Amino acid sequence: MEKPAILLGSEAVAHGVKLCRPQVISAYPITPQTHIIETLSEMVDSGELKSQYIKVESEMSAIAAVLGSVSAGSRSFTASSSQGLAMMHEILHWYAGARLPLVLVNANRALGGPWNIWSDQSDSFSQRDTGWLQIYCETSQEALDTIIMAYKASEQLMLPIMVMIDGFILSHTMERLMIPTPKMVDDFLPPYKAPYQLDPENPLTFGAGAHPDLFYELKKAYSETMTEALTLIDQCQAEFAQKFNRHYDVIMHCQEGDKDSDTAVICCGAMTGTARVASEMLNENGTSVDLFKLRLLRPFPKTALITALKNKKRVIVLNRACSYGVGGTLSQEIRTALYDLPEHPIVNDVMISLGGKEVFPETIVKIVNDREQLSATEPNWL
Amino acid sequence: MIKLKHIEAIRNGDFTGLPISNTSTAVNMTGSWKFFRPTLKPKKSPCLEACPLHILIADYMQEFAAGNHLNALEILRENNPLPAVTGRVCPHFCQSACNRTDFDEAVLIGDIERALGDLGLTQPYSMESQECQEKAAIIGSGPAGLAAAVFLARSGVKVTIFEQSEAPGGLLRYGIPAYRLPRRILEKEIKNIVESYSIDLRCNHKIKSTDLDNLRKEYDAVIAAPGLTQSSIPETWPETPTVKGALELLAAISRDEPIPGQDFVIIGGGNAALDTARSLKRLGKTVQIIYRRTIDEMPAYPDEIIEAQSEGLLLREETVIEEIIDNGRDLSLNLHRSRKNGDRIEAGDFIETITTDFLIAATGQESSGDFLNCNPELLKAGDFAHGAASVAEALASGRKAAETTLRKFGRLPDDSITDQETQNLPPITFAALHLNYYSKKPALKIPQLDEQTRSDNFSEIHLGLSLEQLEIEAERCFHCGSCTTCGICWFFCPDVAIAINRESDNAESQILFDYDHCKGCGQCAEVCPRGVIEMEEDL
Numbered sequence A: 001m002e003k004p005a006i007l008l009g010s011e012a013v014a015h016g017v018k019l020c021r022p023q024v025i026s027a028y029p030i031t032p033q034t035h036i037i038e039t040l041s042e043m044v045d046s047g048e049l050k051s052q053y054i055k056v057e058s059e060m061s062a063i064a065a066v067l068g069s070v071s072a073g074s075r076s077f078t079a080s081s082s083q084g085l086a087m088m089h090e091i092l093h094w095y096a097g098a099r100l101p102l103v104l105v106n107a108n109r110a111l112g113g114p115w116n117i118w119s120d121q122s123d124s125f126s127q128r129d130t131g132w133l134q135i136y137c138e139t140s141q142e143a144l145d146t147i148i149m150a151y152k153a154s155e156q157l158m159l160p161i162m163v164m165i166d167g168f169i170l171s172h173t174m175e176r177l178m179i180p181t182p183k184m185v186d187d188f189l190p191p192y193k194a195p196y197q198l199d200p201e202n203p204l205t206f207g208a209g210a211h212p213d214l215f216y217e218l219k220k221a222y223s224e225t226m227t228e229a230l231t232l233i234d235q236c237q238a239e240f241a242q243k244f245n246r247h248y249d250v251i252m253h254c255q256e257g258d259k260d261s262d263t264a265v266i267c268c269g270a271m272t273g274t275a276r277v278a279s280e281m282l283n284e285n286g287t288s289v290d291l292f293k294l295r296l297l298r299p300f301p302k303t304a305l306i307t308a309l310k311n312k313k314r315v316i317v318l319n320r321a322c323s324y325g326v327g328g329t330l331s332q333e334i335r336t337a338l339y340d341l342p343e344h345p346i347v348n349d350v351m352i353s354l355g356g357k358e359v360f361p362e363t364i365v366k367i368v369n370d371r372e373q374l375s376a377t378e379p380n381w382l
Numbered sequence B: 001m002i003k004l005k006h007i008e009a010i011r012n013g014d015f016t017g018l019p020i021s022n023t024s025t026a027v028n029m030t031g032s033w034k035f036f037r038p039t040l041k042p043k044k045s046p047c048l049e050a051c052p053l054h055i056l057i058a059d060y061m062q063e064f065a066a067g068n069h070l071n072a073l074e075i076l077r078e079n080n081p082l083p084a085v086t087g088r089v090c091p092h093f094c095q096s097a098c099n100r101t102d103f104d105e106a107v108l109i110g111d112i113e114r115a116l117g118d119l120g121l122t123q124p125y126s127m128e129s130q131e132c133q134e135k136a137a138i139i140g141s142g143p144a145g146l147a148a149a150v151f152l153a154r155s156g157v158k159v160t161i162f163e164q165s166e167a168p169g170g171l172l173r174y175g176i177p178a179y180r181l182p183r184r185i186l187e188k189e190i191k192n193i194v195e196s197y198s199i200d201l202r203c204n205h206k207i208k209s210t211d212l213d214n215l216r217k218e219y220d221a222v223i224a225a226p227g228l229t230q231s232s233i234p235e236t237w238p239e240t241p242t243v244k245g246a247l248e249l250l251a252a253i254s255r256d257e258p259i260p261g262q263d264f265v266i267i268g269g270g271n272a273a274l275d276t277a278r279s280l281k282r283l284g285k286t287v288q289i290i291y292r293r294t295i296d297e298m299p300a301y302p303d304e305i306i307e308a309q310s311e312g313l314l315l316r317e318e319t320v321i322e323e324i325i326d327n328g329r330d331l332s333l334n335l336h337r338s339r340k341n342g343d344r345i346e347a348g349d350f351i352e353t354i355t356t357d358f359l360i361a362a363t364g365q366e367s368s369g370d371f372l373n374c375n376p377e378l379l380k381a382g383d384f385a386h387g388a389a390s391v392a393e394a395l396a397s398g399r400k401a402a403e404t405t406l407r408k409f410g411r412l413p414d415d416s417i418t419d420q421e422t423q424n425l426p427p428i429t430f431a432a433l434h435l436n437y438y439s440k441k442p443a444l445k446i447p448q449l450d451e452q453t454r455s456d457n458f459s460e461i462h463l464g465l466s467l468e469q470l471e472i473e474a475e476r477c478f479h480c481g482s483c484t485t486c487g488i489c490w491f492f493c494p495d496v497a498i499a500i501n502r503e504s505d506n507a508e509s510q511i512l513f514d515y516d517h518c519k520g521c522g523q524c525a526e527v528c529p530r531g532v533i534e535m536e537e538d539l
């Protein structure tokens, strides 16, 4: 039987990680992620989690350390945020290219300068092209569950997965949630059996030099595996729903409007909670909208998105990350995917928040109510 | 159902789409990129350089710390035939030069040497080669004579030592008092040498000038190491039974002869002055030392001065005797404050007149064997050859005489092993060490008898520690300039281009650089704690 608990988001993450029994943990503290690894280090210290905890002097070393431990065949974990994730950047590419599994939790936070520690998704959005899978979570329960599913997917794909929680909004907020029993997780997630690993008895070369044609072939296979990942993740989520009775999808329909509602709001992460309240308010006051949250950013679930939005005339995208000179990063992803539709809906690119700028339900209600005034081509700043 | 081709392939152990390969990267000769190559460049440690015997301290410390005491003893004996002696009485030139001084405190090399020496008292010395035809005679059984004997005998030469006294050891026996060098230890160590190398030791056999020709006929080589065993008494002093030399008095004390008189004044500031004074005090005499310069300027070893003062010895500095009045039964001395006149020291203001039973000269040493000087063909060693110095220097000089002799016999390559191995290497400085791998740790405290317990007897003052305790001390040694195969270079080399073969006995081949794959980044040289790896240009 699952046990209810009231935990901080960061503690929920730590409990999720613990249930997955990582053999090696290495991380470097950074606000707002620090609680995660503090909780884990206490678990290791008390003996309740049997794991090797490697202290390091930087995030660069943390990711390099788990690159080593996973190469040696262990299930491992690391976490970071903001500047820390940026510092890992070089190894993030290498890690994915090495075709090794891992789950990394990132607590989304703004990148300086100017200095800012608040919630902002620019840190992980700017790692889109490293080859990692990316999943954004709305609640701490979702984060805990996603970690368990992520290990399962990652180890079959031999690809690393980054799981996002919004800094402070999730990491530092208490939530009532259910903690699965170890047995439930063990039944869902068997111990990691590395298909290949560092072994002096059976020497293999990892990531050796590849000549141009071979390099191209390997990257093509990589790209195809990412496509296959969409199916695999669906399977994982379905199996999880069956065993744990909590349902997740790569894109989730959070609030349904009227049958003939032609406006959709889409966002990702914890802001979805606020948007749920806003869309309820809107529907009650006669403005019918559908609310979607995008969980999977990489690989991008294009087909699922098209299916979800194909009948809409307008899609309002709420962004927490910006690609300066273009606009909201999430908007670009959605616009690109919708291009394949014979008739495109209008995509309103709304820069709703950066660096922890507060988003109230009223903010979203106003944006939707004034939708006719929104630019359909340029980013909309408040 | 969509087919997951790539995921299936991994599941089935087919890794063709992955950057994993079961072939080696060795074909990629990354070594061709380098402009610099690492090389092993062992260096002299400063302790070795400072030790007159050039003992391979860094190397034996490694064996010692690992608990291989007998191996450590073997390395120590290669250069030092009397470690139980030098471990006690050598002023430890090595320790004053120890690199660890700049970090926290010098390694207690002397105490480890002493413990190994004591261990060796029951371990026979090893031979290097079989007996040969040549015979050598050595005059004098002090440290110089003994060292010459050992290094000759080790190469198979038949050695005879002629000693005028009734027992061997020279000043080790008749000069240095037993509270610093117990007779039991000295006797055992010499006996071990004599027996291990079948040395023909002839005591009570004084060589006279008339014996020399016969000796030269009978032996293929003769080495003279008669020391400086007599005190030189200033010419201006009266010739009377109440004036004596320090060495003669020390010899009498050593022979347990009765020492008449109660009041003693000793003139001098060297070891002989201090040893005589402290010995007399132990016999219940009243003693004072008069020295013309300041205490800081005394040539005696500083530790000896501190110990003597803690025993309550009266040291009068900057004082000279202007006049000695012989009263027959005793002497009156007019003491003046000393005064510098350029380089000279002369009498200044009158202080007082004191009376004493005996006036002892500890102002210099001379030889009783001047006739040996007349023979230019004779090889000389020890104090007799280089002037009054130390035990370690006498041993080194004896060894050198032995090596010269062996070379003459055609039994040694042009340069001695130790000279080749150690002298030509560049020394390593503190700044060249990389000390991130060490933490500060003070030296061990060596227990001693307190002043009360030792005041009226000749028991050894320094008590020493066990081998096991001293292993902790040996672990403090940096092994400056010597590769210990610690493996730090191997760990850091990003190209897996270093292999370590700890089985090999040859230091050179314990670290193997794979120059085909070394990119010349220099990390190994950067991290080597002991500065043994150097980068050199590779064009």
Ligand SMILES: Cc1cc2nc3c(=O)[nH]c(=O)nc-3n(C[C@H](O)[C@H](O)[C@H](O)COP(=O)(O)OP(=O)(O)OC[C@H]3O[C@@H](n4cnc5c(N)ncnc54)[C@H](O)[C@@H]3O)c2cc1C
Binding pocket: B089, B090, B091, B139, B140, B141, B142, B143, B144, B145, B162, B163, B164, B165, B168, B169, B170, B171, B172, B175, B176, B205, B206, B207, B208, B225, B226, B227, B228, B229, B247, B250, B271, B272, B273, B275, B368, B369, B381, B382, B383, B384, B388, B389, B390, B391, B392, B394
């Ligand atoms: C009181 C005193 C304390 C000292 N303390 C220390 C110390 O703490 N540490 C240190 O390092 N050094 C010390 N020294 C110095 C050290 O003892 C000498 O430098 C060293 O002993 C010299 O060795 P040697 O072999 O040249 O001569 P010696 O030790 O003097 O030995 C010479 C030997 O030759 C014998 N001999 C002489 N002529 C003849 C002959 N014609 N026929 C046969 N045999 C002969 C003598 O009897 C003697 O046994 C001290 C010296 C003195 C005087």
Ligand code: SF4
Binding pocket: B050, B051, B052, B053, B054, B055, B057, B080, B086, B087, B090, B091, B092, B093, B094, B095, B109, B110, B113, B392
């Ligand atoms: S003989 Fe003296 S200087 Fe040489 S190692 Fe021994 S104690 Fe040090």
Ligand code: SF4
Binding pocket: B045, B046, B047, B048, B057, B058, B061, B097, B098, B099, B100, B107, B109, B476, B477, B478, B479, B480
């Ligand atoms: S640290 Fe060791 S090797 Fe270096 S000088 Fe001191 S005793 Fe000699």
